[in-house]
Amino acid sequence: MTVIGWLQIILFCVIIVALTKPLGWYMTRVFNGERTFLSPVLRPIEAGIYWISGVDEKREQHWVTYTVAMLLFHVGGFLIIYGVMRLQAVLPFNPAGQGAVAEDLSFNTAISFITNTNWQNYGGESTLSYLTQMVGLTHQNFLSAATGIVLAVALIRGFARASMRTVGNFWVDVTRCTLYVLLPICVVFTLFLVSQGMPQTLGDYVEATTLEGAKQTIAVGPVASQVAIKMLGTNGGGFFNANAAHPFENPTALSNFVQMLSIFLLGAALTNVFGRMVGNQRQGWAILAVMGVLFLAGVAVTYWAEASGTSTLHALGLTGNMEGKEVRFGIVASSLFAVITTAASCGAVNAMHDSFTALGGMIPLINIELGEIIVGGVGAGMYGMLLFVILAIFVAGLMVGRTPEYVGKKIEAREVKMAMLAILILPLMILGWSAVAVVLPTGVASMANAGPHGFTEVLYAYSSQTGNNGSAFAGLTGNTLFYNLTGASAMFVGRFLMIVPAMAIAGALAEKKSIPPSMGTFPTTGGLFVGLVVGVILIMGGLTFFPALALGPIVEHLAMNAGNVF
Amino acid sequence: MLREIRPAIVLLLVLTAITGLAYPLAMTGIAGALFPAKAQGSLIEKDGKVVGSALIGQEFKDDKYFHGRPSATLAPDPNDSTKTVSAPYNAANSGGSNLGPTSKALADRLKEDVDKLKGENPNAAVPVDLVTTSASGLDPDISPEAAEFQIPRVAKARNMPEEAVKQLVASNIQGRLLGLLGEPRVNVLALNLALDRVAAK
Numbered sequence: 200m201t202v203i204g205w206l207q208i209i210l211f212c213v214i215i216v217a218l219t220k221p222l223g224w225y226m227t228r229v230f231n232g233e234r235t236f237l238s239p240v241l242r243p244i245e246a247g248i249y250w251i252s253g254v255d256e257k258r259e260q261h262w263v264t265y266t267v268a269m270l271l272f273h274v275g276g277f278l279i280i281y282g283v284m285r286l287q288a289v290l291p292f293n294p295a296g297q298g299a300v301a302e303d304l305s306f307n308t309a310i311s312f313i314t315n316t317n318w319q320n321y322g323g324e325s326t327l328s329y330l331t332q333m334v335g336l337t338h339q340n341f342l343s344a345a346t347g348i349v350l351a352v353a354l355i356r357g358f359a360r361a362s363m364r365t366v367g368n369f370w371v372d373v374t375r376c377t378l379y380v381l382l383p384i385c386v387v388f389t390l391f392l393v394s395q396g397m398p399q400t401l402g403d404y405v406e407a408t409t410l411e412g413a414k415q416t417i418a419v420g421p422v423a424s425q426v427a428i429k430m431l432g433t434n435g436g437g438f439f440n441a442n443a444a445h446p447f448e449n450p451t452a453l454s455n456f457v458q459m460l461s462i463f464l465l466g467a468a469l470t471n472v473f474g475r476m477v478g479n480q481r482q483g484w485a486i487l488a489v490m491g492v493l494f495l496a497g498v499a500v501t502y503w504a505e506a507s508g509t510s511t512l513h514a515l516g517l518t519g520n521m522e523g524k525e526v527r528f529g530i531v532a533s534s535l536f537a538v539i540t541t542a543a544s545c546g547a548v549n550a551m552h553d554s555f556t557a558l559g560g561m562i563p564l565i566n567i568e569l570g571e572i573i574v575g576g577v578g579a580g581m582y583g584m585l586l587f588v589i590l591a592i593f594v595a596g597l598m599v600g601r602t603p604e605y606v607g608k609k610i611e612a613r614e615v616k617m618a619m620l621a622i623l624i625l626p627l628m629i630l631g632w633s634a635v636a637v638v639l640p641t642g643v644a645s646m647a648n649a650g651p652h653g654f655t656e657v658l659y660a661y662s663s664q665t666g667n668n669g670s671a672f673a674g675l676t677g678n679t680l681f682y683n684l685t686g687a688s689a690m691f692v693g694r695f696l697m698i699v700p701a702m703a704i705a706g707a708l709a710e711k712k713s714i715p716p717s718m719g720t721f722p723t724t725g726g727l728f729v730g731l732v733v734g735v736i737l738i739m740g741g742l743t744f745f746p747a748l749a750l751g752p753i754v755e756h757l758a759m760n761a762g763n764v765f
Numbered sequence: 766m767l768r769e770i771r772p773a774i775v776l777l778l779v780l781t782a783i784t785g786l787a788y789p790l791a792m793t794g795i796a797g798a799l800f801p802a803k804a805q806g807s808l809i810e811k812d813g814k815v816v817g818s819a820l821i822g823q824e825f826k827d828d829k830y831f832h833g834r835p836s837a838t839l840a841p842d843p844n845d846s847t848k849t850v851s852a853p854y855n856a857a858n859s860g861g862s863n864l865g866p867t868s869k870a871l872a873d874r875l876k877e878d879v880d881k882l883k884g885e886n887p888n889a890a891v892p893v894d895l896v897t898t899s900a901s902g903l904d905p906d907i908s909p910e911a912a913e914f915q916i917p918r919v920a921k922a923r924n925m926p927e928e929a930v931k932q933l934v935a936s937n938i939q940g941r942l943l944g945l946l947g948e949p950r951v952n953v954l955a956l957n958l959a960l961d962r963v964a965a966k
Contacts (some may be wrong), residue, residue, distance in 0.1 A: 400806070446903055509867075647863055
């Protein structure tokens with residue numbers, strides 16, 4: 200570890216905190232339906248969209264209607280992606296002549312993109328046409344991100360409102376989120392990325408003759424426009440197989456730094472939106488503090504582990520684990536990126552997690568298994584974190600023997616049950632499918648590494664898909680019938696069975712009366728609250744996943760120190 | 766509920782058209798106008814022919830060139846399309862080795878490569894990036910130490926004084942951005958092109 204390394208980490212944190220408040224202010228205005236500086240340009244387009252699609256923007260929806268609207272929207276999104284992938288061979292924008300994508304891979308990828316997972320069983324440049332990348336993947340990057348954000352906003356409204364039956368209008372929220380938040384940032388971001396060297400072309404793959412006379416086919420494409428939303432929307436599905444490690448998908452140290460910022464940008468701002476909507480910004484800062492504590496702990500472990508390297512490297516007199524990392528990023532920017540991308544549910548990678556040290560790779564795995572609530576996926580992180588807050592408040596209530604309250608709302612049996620239901624989805628899918636995979640020959644055959652590392656590959660795959668992360672221990676051959684179908688079920692359940700209970704909480708909270716704080720109210724803006732929530736998260740995650748981690752990365756670390764290879 | 770069907774279809778199609786077609790196509794037009802060379806992939810031409818991209822590494826095996834990092838990229842086996850074969854620096858199929866920290870295959874490969882490099886330059890410590898594969902398999906860069914390690918071999922193969930090669934390496938080192946972000950590095954293709962230019966004089 201070096202001083203310059205830590206300075207990069209600190210600079211990252213400072214910029215995120217500095218951007219949280221102004222962006223939170225702007226997003227609050229957007230979701231309250233107020234005017235913004237972009238309204239003169241975008242308001243006519245917005246009104247036109249409502250007119251043509253028959254949306255009454257004044258009419259709000261009950262939480263059930265809101266959720267059904269969201270689900271209908273995703274059915275359509277699924278059909279578009281699946282259709283385009285199956286038909287890409289006969290559709291335009293296919294200069295490389297890619298054939299139709301297989302049924303099970305198309306199914307897996309369509310589920311993967313509507314759930315904001317963006318698990319890559321496909322290899323972008325070797326499988327997908329430009330049209331699939333744009334209409335199939337880029338558009339769903341926008342819409343699944345917008346969906347995550349508006350669901351978080353609906354849950355926040357549940358806390359903020361009192362005695363109301365509605366939580367907002369899904370169509371209006373999605374349209375405003377796309378037009379006012381995602382698109383403007385992406386336009387600027389795309390141009391910045393191209394200025395760093397990222398291609399943005401519809402031209403054919405380039406045939407080069409290298410200095411030594413060999414032929415090299417260089418894949419290009421409309422990369423920057425997709426990468427912008429891929430990062431900002433914490434989608435993470437790569438244009439290229441190597442994702443953000445590919446020099447075209449992440450050309451410079453600066454493009455890397457800004458991409459890391461963009462992963463956390465909207466998720467961090469949502470904590471401020473929460474604070475503003477419930478009437479006390481300190482409530483938002485307290486939640487960001489919980490995220491910050493867990494984040495920095497993870498960064499420290501991964502950075503330390505990667506900088507130390509492995510016994511194999513030490514035996515040869517080498518330090519620093521550079522296997523599967525790029526020179527322009529080095530150890531620190533690779534470690535930081537890995538922790539950010541798994542803390543949020545982004546899943547883009549600028550280094551191969553499969554080649555991380557046992558402990559360095561365990562932190563990304565833990566981040567995902569805790570539910571990606573450390574800033575988290577855009578929106579999903581916020582509503583995931585609020586579920587843990589409900590549990591923490593419940594625990595605090597048990598200790599002092601009072602009905603727990605949070606930001607003026609009584610937390611009662613229904614909310615706690617729904618929060619538990621949502622959180623229990625994680626172990627059910629992750630541990631359940633991992634157990635099935637390791638006893639079936641077809642599951643074991645896909646492992647690339649032997650020994651405990653092979654088990655970690657499987658555990659990571661189902662953690663990543665259930666958590667809608669999308670990063671991978673990529674040695675695992677995921678593009679098989681078994682992994683495509685079980686993975687799709689993990690992604691689907693991990694996304695939607697978490698959303699429905701969260702929305703039920705939103706609806707129940709919105710109907711409750713707001714009660715003013717009293718002497719007996721547990722303060723939720725101080726260090727005690729932050730510590731309590733961190734504790735609940737770690738205990739829940741620890742009790743649930745520690746046995747599985749012991750079989751994977753922990754035993755691998757011990758084996759490595761004992762000098763074993765597999 | 767029925768009145769949600771129309772927006773579910775129409776709004777989806779409208780937003781798909783905006784975000785899936787209008788946005789990427791408009792960005793392609795604007796980016797192409799503002800940054801024409803970069804939008805095409807930062808291609809390098811020599812004598813009118815494309816020799817590569819400034820951002821994409823390529824394979825160098827000749828002693829007179831600086832070598833990049835080992836690459837784990839694959840290509841379909843020409844004899845059996847269900848299998849793959851090693852194809853270093855395949856820029857149409859990026860990827861890493863994905864070998865884990867306790868992989869025997871990785872340990873064996875590292876030992877073999879370190880021994881080979883020690884034979885080439887016994888006087889310097891082997892830089893770690895010169896024996897580890899990159900994440901993309903297309904890493905265009907090596908560390909300054911990895912370039913310096915190769916100076917004796919390149920100078921000997923080209924009959925150049927080591928000092929001259931050393932100066933060329935030094936002038937091709939890119940530092941951290943603002944002294945802070947990223948790592949110091951040397952672009953292998955740029956360095957080799959510079960070598961060829963010097964040799965041609």
